Amino acid sequence: MATNETITAPRGFLAVGVKCGLKKSGNHDLGLVVCPSGATASAVFTTNKIISAAVQISKTHVKSRTIYAVVVNSGNANACTGQKGIAHAIQMCAETARHIVVDPHEVLVASTGIIGEQMPIKNVIAGIADAAGQLSDSESAGMNFTKAIMTTDTRPKTACRRIMLSDKQVTIAGTTKGAGMIGPDMATTLCFITTDVAITKPLLTKALQNAIGESLNKLTVDGLQSTNDTVFILASGLAGNRLLDSQSSDYKKFTDTLVDLCRDLARQMALDAEGATRMFKVIVKGAASQADAAKAARAVANYDLVKCAVNGGDPNWGRIICAVGSSGVKLNLPKMSCKLDELAVFKNGAPTNFDRHKAGKIVSQTSHTITVDLGVGKYCDFCFGCDLSKNYVTINAEYHT
Amino acid sequence: MATNETITAPRGFLAVGVKCGLKKSGNHDLGLVVCPSGATASAVFTTNKIISAAVQISKTHVKSRTIYAVVVNSGNANACTGQKGIAHAIQMCAETARHIVVDPHEVLVASTGIIGEQMPIKNVIAGIADAAGQLSDSESAGMNFTKAIMTTDTRPKTACRRIMLSDKQVTIAGTTKGAGMIGPDMATTLCFITTDVAITKPLLTKALQNAIGESLNKLTVDGLQSTNDTVFILASGLAGNRLLDSQSSDYKKFTDTLVDLCRDLARQMALDAEGATRMFKVIVKGAASQADAAKAARAVANYDLVKCAVNGGDPNWGRIICAVGSSGVKLNLPKMSCKLDELAVFKNGAPTNFDRHKAGKIVSQTSHTITVDLGVGKYCDFCFGCDLSKNYVTINAEYHT
Numbered sequence: 001m002a003t004n005e006t007i008t009a010p011r012g013f014l015a016v017g018v019k020c021g022l023k024k025s026g027n028h029d030l031g032l033v034v035c036p037s038g039a040t041a042s043a044v045f046t047t048n049k050i051i052s053a054a055v056q057i058s059k060t061h062v063k064s065r066t067i068y069a070v071v072v073n074s075g076n077a078n079a080c081t082g083q084k085g086i087a088h089a090i091q092m093c094a095e096t097a098r099h100i101v102v103d104p105h106e107v108l109v110a111s112t113g114i115i116g117e118q119m120p121i122k123n124v125i126a127g128i129a130d131a132a133g134q135l136s137d138s139e140s141a142g143m144n145f146t147k148a149i150m151t152t153d154t155r156p157k158t159a160c161r162r163i164m165l166s167d168k169q170v171t172i173a174g175t176t177k178g179a180g181m182i183g184p185d186m187a188t189t190l191c192f193i194t195t196d197v198a199i200t201k202p203l204l205t206k207a208l209q210n211a212i213g214e215s216l217n218k219l220t221v222d223g224l225q226s227t228n229d230t231v232f233i234l235a236s237g238l239a240g241n242r243l244l245d246s247q248s249s250d251y252k253k254f255t256d257t258l259v260d261l262c263r264d265l266a267r268q269m270a271l272d273a274e275g276a277t278r279m280f281k282v283i284v285k286g287a288a289s290q291a292d293a294a295k296a297a298r299a300v301a302n303y304d305l306v307k308c309a310v311n312g313g314d315p316n317w318g319r320i321i322c323a324v325g326s327s328g329v330k331l332n333l334p335k336m337s338c339k340l341d342e343l344a345v346f347k348n349g350a351p352t353n354f355d356r357h358k359a360g361k362i363v364s365q366t367s368h369t370i371t372v373d374l375g376v377g378k379y380c381d382f383c384f385g386c387d388l389s390k391n392y393v394t395i396n397a398e399y400h401t
Numbered sequence: 402m403a404t405n406e407t408i409t410a411p412r413g414f415l416a417v418g419v420k421c422g423l424k425k426s427g428n429h430d431l432g433l434v435v436c437p438s439g440a441t442a443s444a445v446f447t448t449n450k451i452i453s454a455a456v457q458i459s460k461t462h463v464k465s466r467t468i469y470a471v472v473v474n475s476g477n478a479n480a481c482t483g484q485k486g487i488a489h490a491i492q493m494c495a496e497t498a499r500h501i502v503v504d505p506h507e508v509l510v511a512s513t514g515i516i517g518e519q520m521p522i523k524n525v526i527a528g529i530a531d532a533a534g535q536l537s538d539s540e541s542a543g544m545n546f547t548k549a550i551m552t553t554d555t556r557p558k559t560a561c562r563r564i565m566l567s568d569k570q571v572t573i574a575g576t577t578k579g580a581g582m583i584g585p586d587m588a589t590t591l592c593f594i595t596t597d598v599a600i601t602k603p604l605l606t607k608a609l610q611n612a613i614g615e616s617l618n619k620l621t622v623d624g625l626q627s628t629n630d631t632v633f634i635l636a637s638g639l640a641g642n643r644l645l646d647s648q649s650s651d652y653k654k655f656t657d658t659l660v661d662l663c664r665d666l667a668r669q670m671a672l673d674a675e676g677a678t679r680m681f682k683v684i685v686k687g688a689a690s691q692a693d694a695a696k697a698a699r700a701v702a703n704y705d706l707v708k709c710a711v712n713g714g715d716p717n718w719g720r721i722i723c724a725v726g727s728s729g730v731k732l733n734l735p736k737m738s739c740k741l742d743e744l745a746v747f748k749n750g751a752p753t754n755f756d757r758h759k760a761g762k763i764v765s766q767t768s769h770t771i772t773v774d775l776g777v778g779k780y781c782d783f784c785f786g787c788d789l790s791k792n793y794v795t796i797n798a799e800y801h802t
Binding site: 048049050051077079080081082083084085114115116117118222224225226227303304305308309311312314316317318319321322323324325326328329331333334345346348349350351388389390392393394395396397 | 449450451452478480481482483484485486515516517518519623624625626627628704705706709710712713715717718719720722723724725726727729730732734735746747749750751752789790791793794795796797798
């Protein structure tokens with residue numbers, strides 16, 4: 001029997017995904033995660049100045065000492081929906097709390113979908129009742145939850161890691177949705193992580209922020225933050241490990257694993273980004289500052305002309321250099337260079353006599369690395385991006401109406 | 402007989418466009434504008450930190466008291482080409498100067514095309530010789546020049562205005578190329594303006610900077626500045642008007658007309674942007690500062706999800722609000738509103754009960770206006786944008802190889 005790799009894998013979690021009629025396709029659109037024993041929770045939210053009703057409510061609720069459940073819907077973002085939208089988000093928490101008999105403040109809420117339409121709240125309430133009766137720690141329950149958060153995703157995205165901490169097996173599992181409106185910070189849309197590690201809330205927050213900074217926040221699909229981006233992590237503490245100490249090797253092992261898990265999810269998002277056929281990693285080195293390195297890497301990964309060239313398998317490196325120059329970072333053209341994987345195409349400010357056929361093959365891979373040296377300093381950063389295809393346009397010209 | 406509306410319309414200008422083999426298509430790719438009596442000239446250049454060899458050379462040459470010619474090529478950007486590229490740009494000026502017997506510093510140069518490949522300089526030199534023998538003030542000569550600056554443009558872009566200043570007819574004519582890599586500042590790629598007005602160099606510079614700020618710099622196609630963006634204006638002074646005084650109504654008339662001409666060119670660029678089928682204007686008002694208004698307007702016009710929605714004729718206004726929130730400007734959600742032309746779709750932070758059919762018709766027009774009120778201040782700015790189509794991807798995935 002295959003091992004459960006979904007969010008119900010860590011001890012102490014039940015999940016469910018149901019269909020309540022929010023998606024026109026009739027697919028799963030409402031999910032619950034419940035930790036009956038209560039979880040320590042933390043979150044990272046969108047940096048967009050306009051935030052959904054769910055984000056507004058969850059920002060308050062996540063301060064609770066214990067979180068018992070997360071309720072999430074797809075098919076409607078409940079953003080730009082005014083006071084009525086806020087009331088709906090509160091109602092989602094209250095209904096979930098009523099079924100599992102906890103305080104509404106101990107329930108987190110997340111929404112994704114079309115912005116600016118009122119939530120069909122009757123469907124949602126019926127969906128919560130339906131879901132509450134089907135909670136399970138089975139793999140299929142975890143997978144149904146994942147299905148319930150998908151929008152334009154073509155496949156579910158889950159990841160799971162198992163490590164030994166103080167002789168106890170600790171499990172971390174995560175699931176995320178893509179697939180557009182993804183830009184640092186935060187390249188997330190919605191992401192849910194469960195773990196049975198024993199950890200304090202402040203340390204869990206620190207570990208989460210670090211992991212997201214090194215993974216989802218390094219991914220850009222179209223450069224924008226949605227109004228709804230949310231990452232929740234819930235720790236049940238049931239693994240039986242010694243409570244994590246921030247100075248211990250166990251904590252380092254936990255955070256390294258969390259980063260690895262989040263990068264796995266980020267890669268899955270990049271490869272399933274709307275219309276994407278390929279992904280790439282941009283490394284910018286030789287920068288005058290960390291901020292410059294990050295800015296230049298994002299500028300390249302976000303630049304439509306680079307994304308189109310990658311789509312066409314075209315080693316059009318001039319567009320990479322143009323994007324870097326346009327980003328406004330400090331650079332020294334006569335010392336600049338650019339490589340596609342290990343192939344130098346631009347060196348000391350001038351083109352090399354590179355093998356075009358070879359370069360074309362590099363860019364045509366499922367994944368390749370672009371390295372740009374700014375020639376001014378010692379700082380380095382990276383960003384993941386994906387190609388821009390005709391299908392991205394089709395998906396986004398037709399979504400909605 | 403039709404009136405000449407090309408850059409040879411103002412008194413004192415000759416032009417020509419020839420084919421020298423830089424474009425694979427075999428089309429016109431080298432142009433000259435010559436002012437035999439000498440012109441007062443000014444320029445606006447790209448803000449990209451990486452600038453082409455032509456921009457580097459022209460930045461120096463434009464300081465000359467008198468400019469006699471502009472030489473321009475398409476098919477090769479001569480950018481990221483190192484010292485060899487600089488030598489080629491100097492050679493282009495020198496060869497042009499030799500034919501018309503002026504100093505090389507009195508010739509401006511501009512290039513557009515693929516970045517990172519060395520200029521086939523022999524072709525260019527043969528082209529300059531060919532061109533120098535065919536200079537003419539005819540309409541067809543002006544049109545051939547326009548053809549020689551086109552890259553992925555599907556049609557030539559020219560505009561002409563005639564006004565009376567101190568009882569003399571003054572003509573201003575301009576031509577520009579599109580069609581991608583266009584973002585404020587400077588939304589230009591290449592633009593050439595000729596006029597017979599009598600004006601001093603400092604005042605001409607002031608008038609040009611103002612006009613570009615109000616027109617080409619308000620246009621974004623894909624949000625990036627190319628390495629080659631250049632606007633040149635040449636004034637022959639042959640109209641016979643009284644030398645323009647910065648405090649006179651004549652100067653105001655001249656600058657208003659120049660803005661109008663540049664906006665005409667900007668609109669032509671938006672409608673012929675790579676793959677574009679529609680354009681739109683974003684007005685942001687109620688901003689806390691002018692910079693915030695401009696930033697938010699550009700964020701909306703640059704946002705791929707908005708551009709895709711416009712392509713699909715979809716009134717998906719939530720993406721507009723999301724882009725505004727993501728831009729980081731100061732806003733007050735409960736006081737925010739959004740209109741598509743005159744139709745209110747979002748008011749005081751909540752959706753209105755708008756007519757979706759009517760909204761779809763508005764967004765499906767060749768051009769529509771998006772107005773966003775941030776609800777915090779009194780500042781206002783605007784930006785022109787265009788849709789993102791499958792054809793944009795096709796053009797940019799296939800350009801180059």
